[in-house]
Amino acid sequence: MTHAPTFLIADDHPMFRSAVAHALGSEFDGASVREAASRSALEKMLEDGTEFDLMLLDLTMPGAIGFSSLLWLRSEYPDLPVLVISSNDRPRTVRRAQQFGAAGFVSKAAPVETLGKAVRHVMQGELWFEATSAERSERDAELMSRLAQLTPQQFRVLMLIAEGLLNKQIADRLGLAENTVKIHVTAVLSKLNCRSRTQAAVLVKTLDIDEEDDLE
Incomplete structure (x- = not known):
C-alpha cells in the first residue's frame, strides 16, 4: 500500500x-x-x-x-x-x-x-484468527442467508423490532411514515419466514454473543 x-x-x-x-x-x-x-x-x-x-x-x-x-x-x-x-x-x-x-x-x-x-x-488481504479452529455452523449459515435478503432499511427496522419498538416509535426513530414502516415490517417477517414480531426479535437475539459459547 x-x-x-x-x-x-x-x-x-x-x-x-x-x-x-x-x-x-x-x-x-x-x-x-x-x-x-x-x-x-x-x-x-x-x-x-x-x-x-x-x-x-x-x-x-x-x-x-x-x-x-x-x-x-x-x-x-x-x-x-x-x-x-x-x-x-x-x-x-x-x-x-x-x-x-x-x-x-x-x-x-x-x-x-x-x-x-x-x-x-x-x-495485505490475509486473515488473522490466531490459534483458533474455525468450525462452520450450519445454523449460522442459514441465519446469514435469511438476513442477507433484507434491504438496509429493512435491516434497520428489524433491529428496532428487536428492541421492542412499535411501528409509530420506529417511524419516529427512522423519520418514516408509519404506513411505510408497516410495509417494511411485513416484508421483514415474510423474508425471514417469521410469523410474528416476537419471533423476529428472537431470531435477532441469536446474533448476540453467547456467554456460554464454549458449551456448543
Whole structure:
C-alpha cells in the first residue's frame, strides 16, 4: 500500500478508541483515523463517502446486537475488510466472527504488538484468527442467508423490532411514515419466514454473543 491508510474505529469506549488510534498512528505513518461510538454513528460515517482501508469493530455498541453490525457491514460494504476487536474472545465468538465475514479477530486483552500484526496481515488481504479452529455452523449459515435478503432499511427496522419498538416509535426513530414502516415490517417477517414480531426479535437475539459459547 503506497498511500497513507485510513482507518475507522467503531467502539463505544473513548479511552479504548484513543488507545487504538494511537497504536495505528505509531504503526502507519500518516494514517488517518476516524471514530464512531454507536451503530447509528457508524452508518452516518460510512454514508459520507469516505473510503476506508480497514474497519476495527467492537461487537457491543449502542444500537447493535452482537454480530448484527458485522453482518450489516458485510452486506452493505463487502469490499471493506473488518477486524473485530472484542473483550469476548471465547472460541465460539471468534468462530462466529469468522463465519459472519470478519477478516480477523483480536482480543482486547492482546498486546499492542498483536494488534499491529493483525492490521498489517488483514490489509495485505490475509486473515488473522490466531490459534483458533474455525468450525462452520450450519445454523449460522442459514441465519446469514435469511438476513442477507433484507434491504438496509429493512435491516434497520428489524433491529428496532428487536428492541421492542412499535411501528409509530420506529417511524419516529427512522423519520418514516408509519404506513411505510408497516410495509417494511411485513416484508421483514415474510423474508425471514417469521410469523410474528416476537419471533423476529428472537431470531435477532441469536446474533448476540453467547456467554456460554464454549458449551456448543
